[in-house]
Amino acid sequence: MPNQVLTVDPQNELKFKVDFSGLFEQGYTTHMRLTNPSSDTVLFKIKTTAPKKYCVRPNSGVLEPNSKVDIAITPQPVYLDPNEKHKHKFMVQSVIAPEGRTNIDQVWKEISPDQLMDYKLKCVFETPRVSNLNDSGDNAAQNEVTKKRAPATEDTKLPKHDNLENDLQKATSEVLLLREEESKLRHENLQLKEELLRLHQKVGEGRARRHSYTPDKNAQATLIPWIAIAIGMAFVGIIIGKFLM
Secondary structure: OOOOOOEEEOOOEEEEEEOOOOEEOOOOOEEEEEEEOOOOOEEEEEEEOOHHHEEEEOOEEEEOOOEEEEEEEEEOOOEOOHHHHHHOEEEEEEEEOOOOOOOHHHHHHHOOHHHOEEEEEEEEEEOOOOOOOOOOOHHHHHHHHHHHHOOOOHHHHOOHHHHHHHHHHHHHHHHHHHHHHHHHHHHHHHHHHHHHHHHHHHHHHHHHHHHHHOOOHHHHHHHHHHHHHHHHHHHHHHHHHHHHO
16 A cells, blocks of 8 residues: 555644533534645545544545645534544545546546555544643642542542533433423313313202202292182182072
């Protein structure tokens, strides 16, 4: 395999910023510059071991003699698995363009592996600083004493970003449980309201039936004298009728 003809800057590593929870910092872009110091036209491609987590523009192209190009590498808004940090790498792959060939895609398909030139870079991930690391002397000594006095617990042994991620996951689970409980309580409340409405309707129907079919006691008491008078008048009429006959 021939040596890489292109000059790559930075030479060894690409730096990216992540927060304490492991999320890539949004809007932060890392740049890489490719320079062709030769007198040949060079074709290039940018490859990565994690293509779903980075946006590379341009990821391929043509470099004329004594020309250069800037490559913008922007992380996607995703979480970075701590176990995969060491696996993230980039590679600059290049080849001398054959004379008279204009179909670049066809050149990449037909090129033999021994003609390819590779250049690899590793990824470095930086997190925000909690305190001013420029302070030294007494501050450093005081921090060391504080660390010795503090008891070693399970929480202090864990990385800060792991603790924060665990807290976020616990908080999310608690919110989901509270929402489920709220939904259950609302459903039970509706069922109770419907049951109370049914009971009110049954009570109202019972009262209506009792008023419709059962005469009032006062009304019955007032009807009795009139019935007696009617019976008495009937007897008087019968007796008078007999005398007249």
